[in-house]
Amino acid sequence: MPSSNLHLTDFSDRLSPMLVKELRQGMRTHLFTIAFILLQAFMVLCVLIGASAPGDPQPVSAFFWFFVVATLLIVMPIRGFGALTSEMQLNTMDLIQLTRLGAWRMTFGKWAALVAQSLLLACGILPYLVMRYFFGGVDVITEMIILFWVLVASMIFTAITVGFSAFRSVLLRATVSVALFIGVLFGLQLIDELAGTLIPSGGGSAPAGTVVRVFVGGLLCSAYAIWFMLDLGASRIAPEADNHATRKRLGALAFGVTFLLLPLAGFNLIACTIITGIVWMLVSLDALTERPTLLPSLMRPFAARWYLRPFFIFLAPGWPSGLFFYLLCAGLFGAALWFHGGGAGLTLQETQIMVSCGALVVFPLIFIHLFFRKITEPASIFGIYLLVQVCFGVIALFLMVIAEATHMGDVAFLIVPLPATTLFAAISGSGHAEKALVLAAAAIGLIAIIITIFRGMSWYRDAYRIMNVLRRSHS
Amino acid sequence: MSDSPNAEPDPEKPVEADAPSTGAESAPPAESPEPDRSGGPPAIEVQNLHRCFGSLKAVDGVSFAVDPGQVVGFVGANGAGKTTTMRILATLDYPNRGIVKVCGIDVVQYPALVRGRIGWMPDSFGTYDNMTVVEYLDFFARALGFRGEERADRVRDVMDFTDLTPLADRLINKLSKGMGQRLCLGRALIHDPDVLILDEPAAGLDPKARVELKNLIRILADDGKTVFISSHILSELGEMCDSLLFIDRGRIIHHGTAESLKHTTSGSMLVDVQTAGDPQKIAEWAEMSPHVTLKEIRKRGARIEIDSLEPDVIAGVLRRMINEGIPVIEFHREERKLEDAFIEILGEIEGKVSSD
Numbered sequence: 001m002p003s004s005n006l007h008l009t010d011f012s013d014r015l016s017p018m019l020v021k022e023l024r025q026g027m028r029t030h031l032f033t034i035a036f037i038l039l040q041a042f043m044v045l046c047v048l049i050g051a052s053a054p055g056d057p058q059p060v061s062a063f064f065w066f067f068v069v070a071t072l073l074i075v076m077p078i079r080g081f082g083a084l085t086s087e088m089q090l091n092t093m094d095l096i097q098l099t100r101l102g103a104w105r106m107t108f109g110k111w112a113a114l115v116a117q118s119l120l121l122a123c124g125i126l127p128y129l130v131m132r133y134f135f136g137g138v139d140v141i142t143e144m145i146i147l148f149w150v151l152v153a154s155m156i157f158t159a160i161t162v163g164f165s166a167f168r169s170v171l172l173r174a175t176v177s178v179a180l181f182i183g184v185l186f187g188l189q190l191i192d193e194l195a196g197t198l199i200p201s202g203g204g205s206a207p208a209g210t211v212v213r214v215f216v217g218g219l220l221c222s223a224y225a226i227w228f229m230l231d232l233g234a235s236r237i238a239p240e241a242d243n244h245a246t247r248k249r250l251g252a253l254a255f256g257v258t259f260l261l262l263p264l265a266g267f268n269l270i271a272c273t274i275i276t277g278i279v280w281m282l283v284s285l286d287a288l289t290e291r292p293t294l295l296p297s298l299m300r301p302f303a304a305r306w307y308l309r310p311f312f313i314f315l316a317p318g319w320p321s322g323l324f325f326y327l328l329c330a331g332l333f334g335a336a337l338w339f340h341g342g343g344a345g346l347t348l349q350e351t352q353i354m355v356s357c358g359a360l361v362v363f364p365l366i367f368i369h370l371f372f373r374k375i376t377e378p379a380s381i382f383g384i385y386l387l388v389q390v391c392f393g394v395i396a397l398f399l400m401v402i403a404e405a406t407h408m409g410d411v412a413f414l415i416v417p418l419p420a421t422t423l424f425a426a427i428s429g430s431g432h433a434e435k436a437l438v439l440a441a442a443a444i445g446l447i448a449i450i451i452t453i454f455r456g457m458s459w460y461r462d463a464y465r466i467m468n469v470l471r472r473s474h475s
Numbered sequence: 476m477s478d479s480p481n482a483e484p485d486p487e488k489p490v491e492a493d494a495p496s497t498g499a500e501s502a503p504p505a506e507s508p509e510p511d512r513s514g515g516p517p518a519i520e521v522q523n524l525h526r527c528f529g530s531l532k533a534v535d536g537v538s539f540a541v542d543p544g545q546v547v548g549f550v551g552a553n554g555a556g557k558t559t560t561m562r563i564l565a566t567l568d569y570p571n572r573g574i575v576k577v578c579g580i581d582v583v584q585y586p587a588l589v590r591g592r593i594g595w596m597p598d599s600f601g602t603y604d605n606m607t608v609v610e611y612l613d614f615f616a617r618a619l620g621f622r623g624e625e626r627a628d629r630v631r632d633v634m635d636f637t638d639l640t641p642l643a644d645r646l647i648n649k650l651s652k653g654m655g656q657r658l659c660l661g662r663a664l665i666h667d668p669d670v671l672i673l674d675e676p677a678a679g680l681d682p683k684a685r686v687e688l689k690n691l692i693r694i695l696a697d698d699g700k701t702v703f704i705s706s707h708i709l710s711e712l713g714e715m716c717d718s719l720l721f722i723d724r725g726r727i728i729h730h731g732t733a734e735s736l737k738h739t740t741s742g743s744m745l746v747d748v749q750t751a752g753d754p755q756k757i758a759e760w761a762e763m764s765p766h767v768t769l770k771e772i773r774k775r776g777a778r779i780e781i782d783s784l785e786p787d788v789i790a791g792v793l794r795r796m797i798n799e800g801i802p803v804i805e806f807h808r809e810e811r812k813l814e815d816a817f818i819e820i821l822g823e824i825e826g827k828v829s830s831d
Contacts, residue, residue: 009627013617013622013623013626017614017617017618018618020613020614020617021603021606021610021614024605024606024610025603025604025605025606028605029605089601090601090602090603091597091599091601092601092603094562094565094567094595094597095595095597095615095662096618097567098565098566098567098590098593098595099590099615099618099619100618100619100620101618239567239586240569241569241583241586295569297583297584
């Protein structure tokens with residue numbers, strides 16, 4: 001059986017089993033082969049056009065980068081949407097869970113295999129970059145840096161699609177795709193604005209220290225985004241007895257605190273604050289839609305040490321503790337702003353943005369806990385959460401357009417004083433009834449928190465009882 | 476077969492008591508035929524197992540024990556609670572209440588240790604695209620922690636055992652159902668588990684594939700493995716199992732050997748009567764005779780049930796038939812089919828429920 005022996009040694013033992021499996025399968029798929037051949041063909045075409053018409057490299061560059069970006073940022077990441085769903089549909093998830101591959105290693109392996117294929121495609125592009133330098137007169141270093149960041153973005157996009165592939169609902173995944181697209185557009189704008197604050201305008205080059213900080217900050221954010229998205233997927237496919245919530249929350253806290261302290265080392269305060277705010281909002285979203293669970297095996301580590309017990313209410317899996325985690329993040333964020341502001345208060349617009357963002361995170365809980373009480377499946381809760389946000393986001397956009405186009409802005413915003421509306425009003429800086437909108441957003445946020453605490457009361461009681469039993473058994 | 480790469484439970488570390496929320500209550504296991512307590516703990520021990528999905532009680536106080544080396548059939552209608560019980564044993568689901576142990580290890584407390592001791596074969600087997608038989612087994616061998624030569628040996632051993640070596644380079648989705656089941660069994664055996672949990676392994680197989688699978692299971696049992704197997708094909712279970720567990724609506728309703736079921740269920744016996752005359756006469760006679768119920772009219776006779784095992788009563792039935800002028804040419808005891816026994820037990824349970 002020589003051929004079989006050959007197959008057993010084609011990949012090192014050090015590689016993740018899931019990576020080996022996915023590479024074996026992935027390299028045989030038509031999509032990868034077609035993408036590889038097409039990309040090579042377009043690269044050859046670009047080089048030939050560049051060589052035949054030397055001079056202005058701009059049109060050829062646009063053509064060249066369009067295909068690179070389309071392949072690495074669209075074609076390859078999209079394959080991730082089926083990564084975990086396919087295992088669920090094939091009924092093979094159980095079989096894998098019985099091995100030593102945990103949910104994390106499984107998700108990471110899927111992602112790593114797709115990224116490895118993207119890297120293979122990128123390596124195929126490198127010779128054409130160098131050729132374009134000789135024929136087209138382009139700056140090869142700049143192009144290499146661009147390719148590097150395109151690859152990093154490809155890794156993040158792949159992590160997002162792999163992470164969301166844990167959700168069975170096609171509708172949910174489609175919504176995420178659209179949100180991703182919109183997010184990329186807004187993200188690019190945000191990056192542009194942040195870059196404007198970091199790198200001086202007027203044609204001068206940025207100081208080396210700033211460039212290094214942007215590079216380090218970008219890599220840190222990318223690494224965290226990849227880790228978070230993969231762990232999001234892993235936590236959704238993991239057995240209930242696996243605790244992913246605690247490490248996700250600890251990771252978010254570590255990341256946020258680091259970024260809130262980075263301005264002390266010369267990093268840009270606005271950039272660090274915005275990034276931390278976005279990360280904590282996303283992690284709170286995840287925490288607030290988790291399955292409430294009270295498995296003793298998950299609670300035992302908290303009960304075992306007296307100094308860990310107080311952290312249970314912030315870090316235990318489930319939305320009831322997720323609410324307190326959210327409040328902790330909000331408190332830390334407010335304290336950091338106060339500290340960096342030297343104790344000075346925020347402007348009314350800044351307050352409006354902060355309060356609106358805070359209320360925006362908890363606002364859908366009103367609907368979830370009042371009207372969808374019987375729904376317990378985390379994926380469904382997550383779907384409802386997104387649906388509520390999308391619906392009210394659309395209303396807010398609509399009102400913003402009305403407010404801009406008419407002189408009825410105050411009335412329009414006050415009719416629906418919901419967090420999304422007040423946030424748009426604050427961002428647009430329209431100055432419409434700012435104080436009233438802050439109060440409205442704060443009141444809605446408070447109502448959502450009270451309803452959530454009330455709904456989680458039985459969980460808190462049971463958790464307290466079980467923690468006491470576990471504590472006694474340890475002592 | 477080589478040892479499992481998974482860690483053995485630490486003998487110094489006792490298995491902890493059941494956790495508070497599972498609310499374990501001790502209950503005696505259901506009657507087990509000829510329990511062998513000479514060795515270690517039972518291969519499978521289930522005490523007062525409860526599992527609910529919302530308001531549905533999928534498993535409702537199940538208790539039983541299986542000794543090492545036994546082949547036990549798990550029988551029940553669709554939705555009776557078989558798969559839920561098996562999934563809990565395989566650490567893929569968790570109990571709301573009760574204690575479940577495999578090889579003495581609690582499945583809730585130490586699922587990772589239990590996973591090293593069990594091989595699980597689900598009722599439906601999903602196939603990967605673009606993957607060969609050998610790659611499939613190699614993936615699971617890697618995932619179970621085997622490295623280098625040991626991994627290659629494990630894959631080779633399993634392929635030899637399941638007779639898949641000639642198909643090593645064939646794509647999995649091109650395999651027949653029978654070959655797929657052999658591959659699935661091979662995957663479950665990669666780490667040489669002590670206990671095999673097989674959920675409907677023979678479902679959808681042709682007769683030849685069924686015989687092959689049965690032979691493989693018999694070899695595994697002879698090798699000392701404990702096999703816990705569910706199936707709808709009771710006659711096959713009867714041939715290969717040391718004992719049978721019947722489950723209905725989440726409760727164990729019977730635990731015994733196939734032989735005992737065939738002969739002693741409800742204290743009656745089945746008799747095949749062959750006659751030289753009209754079989755219809757037996758039916759007419761049976762209607763008026765005490766202790767006798769007609770079960771089936773056959774081409775040259777009938778099958779009757781005598782509601783007693785007393786020799787005098789049985790002899791009296793034969794005597795009365797001859798006296799009534801029925802030309803009996805053969806009168807012999809017939810083994811009860813397992814299907815009949817199962818349905819009879821179900822009927823008894825239903826009767827009890829309705830009388831309550």
